[in-house]
Amino acid sequence: AFGNVTGEQADAAVEKAAAAFASYQKLPGTRRADFLDAIAAELDALGDELIERAVLESGLPTARITGERGRTTGQLRLFANLIREG
Numbered sequence: 001a002f003g004n005v006t007g008e009q010a011d012a013a014v015e016k017a018a019a020a021f022a023s024y025q026k027l028p029g030t031r032r033a034d035f036l037d038a039i040a041a042e043l044d045a046l047g048d049e050l051i052e053r054a055v056l057e058s059g060l061p062t063a064r065i066t067g068e069r070g071r072t073t074g075q076l077r078l079f080a081n082l083i084r085e086g
Contacts, residue, residue: 010044013077029083029084029086030083030084031079032083032085033079033081033083034080036076036079036080036083037076037077037080040072040073040074040076040077040080043069043072043073043076044069047074050069051066051069053075054068054069061064
């Protein structure tokens with residue numbers, strides 16, 4: 001729940017994300033592509049638990065969330081393939 005963090009916690013999260021990006025952008029393309037594929041696989045592996053949580057938090061129907069997950073993982077894999085192709 002994003003509303004439950006302090007300004008300091010939000011600032012710390014932004015700083016950590018910026019630091020992670022600095023490292024990530026230096027990785028070779030194949031490693032970045034593997035990372036995107038791993039994210040997609042993890043989202044799929046979460047199974048129904050992810051769908052149920054997203055429905056509870058968003059109020060959207062199960063079919064919509066299922067479709068959004070499929071679209072997201074498909075895009076991650078597409079971008080991974082584009083990176084590999086150069």
